Amino acid sequence: MILSLAITLAIQVLATMAALTVPVLAPAAAAGTGIPATLVGVFIALVYGAAMASSLASGSLVARYGAIRVSQACLLLCGGGLALAAGGTAWSMAASALLIGCGYGPVTPASSHILARSTPAHRMGITFSLKQTGVPLGGGLAGLVVPSLVLLWQWQGAALAVGAACALMAAIAQGVRHGFDADRNPRHRVSPAGVLRPLGLVFAHRDIRDLALCTFFLSAMQLCLTTYLVTYLTDEYAAPLVTAGLVLALAQAAGVGGRLLWGYVADRWLAPNLVLSLLAFGMAAAAMATALFDPDWPLVAVVLVSMLFGATAIGWNGVYLARVAQLAPAGQAGQLTGGTLFFTYFGVVLGPPAFAALVSATGSFAAGYAGIGAVLLAVGAALLRAVAKGRA
The missing domain is CATH 1.20.1250.20 (MFS general substrate transporter like domains)
Known part of the structure; x- marks a missing residue:
């Protein structure tokens, strides 16, 4: 291992x-x-x-x-x-x-x-x-x-x-290919039609489908944090560029720690779907707190909120991928992961432009973070509902 x-x-x-x-x-x-x-x-x-x-x-x-x-x-x-x-x-x-x-x-x-x-x-x-x-x-x-x-x-x-x-x-x-690729099948057919098969597999497994759709919004939130936080801090919080960059670096570091912590929690204490639900609520709360940033806020408060934002919005991926691997039938983890990542990457592609459009329409980055925070509240509720129904 x-x-x-x-x-x-x-x-x-x-x-x-x-x-x-x-x-x-x-x-x-x-x-x-x-x-x-x-x-x-x-x-x-x-x-x-x-x-x-x-x-x-x-x-x-x-x-x-x-x-x-x-x-x-x-x-x-x-x-x-x-x-x-x-x-x-x-x-x-x-x-x-x-x-x-x-x-x-x-x-x-x-x-x-x-x-x-x-x-x-x-x-x-x-x-x-x-x-x-x-x-x-x-x-x-x-x-x-x-x-x-x-x-x-x-x-x-x-x-x-x-x-x-x-x-x-x-x-x-x-040097490690011989052992790890021992299960390959040289006769397996690769065709254009087969490219769409992972999507069919995703929709054939309801729990995996729901996770995939949720990750569209989770990944959008992650990119909106990492793409726009520095600009938001310099424009509306009036932080120097170096300070804003340091805050983003601390948020990224918290994301690394979060990935390890949430993976351990999902293994030892809480069901993975419940962990993902709590993370969605956490990043929604952090986004809404970020929307409240004001030049009168002490820098330490901005750093703490940003690190919570990073720990949740950057920290969810490992739990999600492990859950997909757990739910996948034997030998299909790679295909189902590929199918779910289609939706995850779609969130990466569409999330930042949608956020930018909201900022442009309102003239405020705060409105953008509040808006996407509200969306993540709904995602957290959907994941929590799945747990309540015993589908975790």
Whole structure:
């Protein structure tokens, strides 16, 4: 179990770092390419749009080629996407986003396939949560390492260096492929029609379907926190940029701790659906408290609310993925995870633009956070109703 967790965590870290490298180096790239750094939102939308499609194909690909082989291909796609980004044109950036998204989408379903086979049932929550810390860790590495690489080798060299790291990780994974891919079926058919099969499987399992639909809103909340908090703090709380960045970093750190804590709670004390329901209520409360930020608030209060926001809005993923793996029939964890991630990534694609539209209509980030907080109250109630009906 330790080896499977270590390899899937490392792959997740590198794939996430690759997905966030271009947003981090965007200001430096803008100076040389003339492409506005503000278009980074379009880049992220393309990444997750491609990830939606590729996550659906992941189940069939894992069944035929094995989870490690698919993960290696994902890392190479991410590396190739970063090489394209170094081209510095609008078209190469768009192609880069699509290629990285195609690589990012199957990473989680492939790792779920591995972990579902190697993890005891009573450790699912904490194991999947540990693996999912790779997302904030990858984001943190992008924020810490990429700017230094830009100083050393310019922005193109930074993109190529992270791409090379992805290729190196793909080579390292070859050493464990024989054991982890022993269940692959080379005769398994991969067809366009089979790409939609994970969606059919999701809707055939009511509990998994309901979880998938809820994660559309949970992921939207997560991205609205990480995308807009710094701007909100500088514009409406009047915090200096460095202070706002530090608050976001603390929220991200709380998200890492939250992923581990909620996974442990779901394994030891509370049913996973109940944990997810409480987390939805928690992030709704944090969003509404965030909407009340005022320049008269002490900074320590803003930090505490933001860390609660991070612990809940960033911390739910491991419990959710473990629950999907628990509910999935034997051998179908990867396909069902891919199907549910279609809805999760859809929330990532649509959530921030919807939030931005609400802010634009009201002229207030506070209204945006209050609005999405109200939506999460309804999601928490829906999950709690499922628990009350004995469906957890």
